[in-house]
Amino acid sequence: MKTTGNTILVTGGGSGIGLALAQRWHDAGNTVIVTGRNAAKLEAAIAGRANMSAAQLDVTDADAIAAFAKDIVAKHPNLNVLVNNAGIMGTEDASAKRDLAEAEATVVTNILGPIRLTDALVDHLAAQADAAIVNVTSGLAFVPLPKAPTYSATKAAMHSYSVSLRAQLEGRVEVIELAPPAVRTDLTPGQSTREGYMPLGEFADEVMALFAKVPTPDEILVANVLPLRNAEAAGNFPQVLEMLKSL
Template identity: 70%
Template structure:
């Protein structure tokens, strides 16, 4: 992925990882469109920045995604990079019968959302020079967090889907996976200040540096996520699973 001169869409761009990356990509000389549900958060993220734009998007609605894609391409025909970052994480107890609303919303947002948006934009991207799709997964795609099992499962599914998409679009659209570790954001209550999580600015700076490599790695992996990403390959899976399970229990989950 080229470093500058892109027109980039970032979903979930009004806060957290999405906002931090959007502003850094904008600083590097790219036109950036951020999308999300909350207009106020989007406007705050783009305030004072030329060539940074905000569009509202209901990532849970298939019809809304189709309409959004048409409006987006009409307004920004140079669009050549899509970063699927929008996601939700809910803690759940899967050991007993429960209301599945949180699980179903997680699947709709984290799994169907990127699949639907990529489907709506893939033909446009294939016609662009230097096109790229970046799917944001998680270290939990590789070692699940029991207390957030559906979230972990959706990220594992997006990892698998990204491998398939990379092969299907080889030579047409670059397909990249970004797998964050636990980062200090508002993804879950109390996470912004949780000890042991990577500070957001430190994470975003490391990610941008990795994107600056040539060629861009197929997987963007900061140092902190490698404990999970390579746990199974290095024969550490059970120990990693136990470690993150105990960490979650220590924080009340």
């Protein structure tokens, strides 16, 4: 993936990792579009930034995704990079019967959302030069956080989906997986100040340095996420899982 001269669409770009990366890509000389459900956050994200625009999108709404894709391609015919970043995370007690509404919303947002948006844009992207799809997963795709079973499962699913998509689009569209560690964002209550989590600015800086590598790695993995990514290969999966059980 080239580092400048792209037109990049970032879902969930009004806050957290999406916002930090969108603004850094903009600073690097890319045209950037951010989407999300909160109009105020989107407007704050693009304030004072030429060649950066915002559009509301609820990735849980299949019809809205289809309409959005047609509109965004008409407005930005040079769109060549899709970043599927929007996601939600919650904790659950799956040890007894419960209301599954939150689990089902997590599946729709974290799996169906990026699959649907990718499907709506893949033909356009495949016709562009230097096209790429970036799927934001998680270190929890590789070792789950037991208290967040559905979230962890959705990220494992998107890791697998990214591998398959990369194989199918080989030679036409780069498919890159970005798997963050625990980062200080507002994804969950109190996370933005939680001790031991990676500061957002440091994470974004390291990510941008990895994207600048030639060729771009299939997986963008900052140093903090490597213990999770490599746990199974290193033979210490049970120990890492036990550590996560204590969180």
